[in-house]
Amino acid sequence: MSPTPATRDLRFAGRIAGFGTDSGIRLVIGLWQRSPFGAFVDVMMEDARGHRTLFAPSAQVAEFVGGTYEFDEVLVVPVAAIRIDGGIRVAAGHLSASMRIGPISPLGRLLRAVPPTLATRPAWLQVLDPVARTLVPGVRTAGTAGNGRREFYGVTVARRIVWADASLDGVDLGAFAPLDPPVRFGFGSAPSEPHLVDLVTTIRVPAER
Known part of the structure; x- marks a missing residue:
């Protein structure tokens, strides 16, 4: 599946x-090293009420x-990430999070x-999607997004992630836990077992007329 004259592909690597x-x-x-907007960090959060x-x-x-994606609230705030011993610390306004990163997992x-040139190709990710859903519940590699867009996760x-903590407005958010239930920002979720993944996200958008 390739872009058509009516669409164009935007790639986010990180x-x-x-x-x-x-x-x-x-x-x-999201820790994006290359994107149409340059390098940036963003954070999506869903609470127990949804x-x-x-x-x-x-x-x-x-x-x-x-x-x-779909959100109930959008905040424009300073967002940054720094490396710490064994992991990463992220600050997003009044939200902060630290993670300790472990070894490559069996999934990894x-x-x-899969060769990286194939693993990030939208046509391959479209074919892979039914397999990914079976192997890792909640995970998708291809699907629809907002405003007529399609998205591919390679x-x-x-x-x-072997340990993490987070706080919001100075209040600790509780012990490190699986990402469960799945988040509902888009057509798929991250794995329930906490992971840090390297990927290329391709977002196919309608071409400007």
Whole structure:
């Protein structure tokens, strides 16, 4: 499946981290190294009531990401990530999170068997989608997004997150937990077992007329 004259592909290369807390808050953190908007970090949060919040570093990112996924609240705040010993720390306005990253997981070893040039190709990801849904419940590799867009997730490496903590407005969000239930920002979720994945996300958007 290739773009047509009526569509164009936007590619985002980087990492996504996903984990939960025993308060019911789940976080999905995007660490984008290359994108149409340059390098940036964004955070998606869903709480135990199902309220979905996007923390975006700019109005431009907020508009695009908010138009691709579904949120109840969009906040434009400073968002940044730094490396710490054994992991990553992220700050997004009054939200902060730290993660310790472990080894490549069994899922990651399976993914490494696929050449990266194939693993990130939309046509391959469309074919792979039914298999991915069976192997990892909640995970999708291709599907529809907001505003007539289609999206393709090409993961090349997957590492376990072995520990994480988070706080919001200075209040601890609870013990590290699986990302369960699945988040509802788009057509699929991150794995329930907390992971940090390297990937290329392709978003196919209607061409400007």
